[in-house]
Amino acid sequence: MSPLVVIKNHVIPNGVNLLNFLPPSLCLKLAFTHREVLLPRSFDVLILGAGAAGLFCASEAGKRGRRIALLEHADRIGKKILISGGGRCNFTNIHTTPENFLSSNPHFAKSALARFTPADFIGLVKQHRIAYHEKKLGQLFCDNSATDITNLLEAECHAAQVQIFLNTRVTEVQRTTEFVLSSDSAEFRAPIVIVATGGHSIPKMGATPFGYDLARKFGHKIVPTRPALVPLVFNPADHHRYSQLAGVSTEVIATAGKNSFREKMLFTHRGLSGPAILQISSYWKESQPIHLDLAPERDATASLRASSRRDLAATRKALQQFLPNRLAERWLGFNAPSSYTNPDLAAFEKQLHNWSLIPASSEGYEKAEVTAGGVDTRELSSKSMESRLVPGLFFIGEVVDVTGHLGGFNFQWAWASAAAAARSL
Ligand code: FDA
DSSP, X not given: OOOEEEETTEXXXXXXXXXXXXXXXXXXXXXXXXXXXXXXXXOSEEEEOOSHHHHHHHHHHHHTTOOEEEEOSSSSSOHHHHHGGGGTOEEEETTOOGGGEEOSSTTTTHHHHHHSOHHHHHHHHHHTTOOEEEOSTTEEXXXXXXHHHHHHHHHHHHHXXXXXXXXXXXXXXXXXXXXXXXXXXXXXXXXXXEEOOOOSSOGGGTOOSHHHHHHHHTTOOEEEEEEESOOEEOOHHHHHHHGGGTTOEEEEEEEETTEEEEEEEEEOSSEEESHHHHHHHTTOOTTOOEEEESSTTOOTTHHHHHSSOOSHHHHHHHHTTTSOHHHHHHHHHHHOOSSOSHHHHHHHHHHHHOEEEOOSEEOOTTTOSEEEEEEOGGGBOTTTOBBSSSTTEEEOGGGXXXXXXXXXXXXXXXXXXXXXXXXXX
16 A cells, blocks of 8 residues: 555645645645645746746746746745835836946847847736836836736736745755755755846845855856945045035936936935936946036036126025035035136036045945846856856846846846746746
């Protein structure tokens, strides 16, 4: 007589993996209540991480008839999507080009971005009757809430019969004839593993270094990671001078290295933020200066030079034409012209267009929207995201060394890299 395993009211002859025949909801319940008797579950594809990239890849691959398990250690899907875009999810940017991305291999993203475009994702958004609008600069946001996007992804996964396992932290991946994944609730097997575990940003939202560790374990190089799209912190002298301006914002051209962005800048209690600063933070290197043009395309001292009255009060008035009063006042306090001769006013004008500061640091992964660097793309196929070193192993989304500018580009990379992987299965 063959020995039996009993799980609640189900009787399973030894060797038969009943879990493959039960509805996912029941399997999930069993996974939590009877961990000790679970047998490995077999799928065609295992996807690690139910963020933007993992969810979209799962639905696209599921539609192609693959049996997909999506494993997520949090208690719900798409946590970062829910907080993105101030709760309204800037889900794409209609002006996406490869130039909107940083990577040590700038050509890598081209193929995936060309084969899954913003219009493709917008098509899906329309199909789900999600209301959206362009805020500025091609940035598309939900009218209602970011939940619309997680609902869309969940519905697509459901339609594609993807099995989602929440509260399932993948702890180890081994490769024998196929991949064997250990998690804190069960063991999973499949010939294909897709790593979509994201980067280091916002650890309290569930970010883990698991994807990078896994890549290293299988021989992949990691381009050094750093916080990106992150506020910058004043050095002590500038903190003393400008931290009282917290809350003040103005339009600037911010430059780090060769990269400039014309957007709003915001003073914070600790330093500088706002879109202009977040954009240049991705290019900023520790101990390097940033440069701020406080009067983009303006001849700020023209009225002074044309006037017979040249003094501090007239200068303040000139600055207040385009800078918030508090900023004009404070900045002038530390950068007033040394005299009101034409050469000194020219030097003052120059300083206004090229205020250089050396930030002490960035606010780090606690505040960074994304992680720059990651799995070295030179060891991945740009067509499919598959490892060139380990057949059947794929990396998609933020874990890869492709980082978008602010404005919906990071989600577009998540969708595009996910689609590239799914289409190759
Ligand atoms: P993501 O981090 O989304 O998902 C990874 C998943 O893997 C997580 O669910 C995590 O819990 C899970 N995981 C990790 N380790 C695991 C393990 N060992 N086992 C199981 N699961 C594991 N971008 C944009 O384009 N527009 C926007 O509006 C915004 N706004 C924004 C706001 C804020 C506050 C942040 C922090 C970020 C943004 N972004 C953004 C960036 C965007 O959120 C980010 O680029 C994508 O979420 C990346 O998607 P991924 O799926 O690659 O990783």
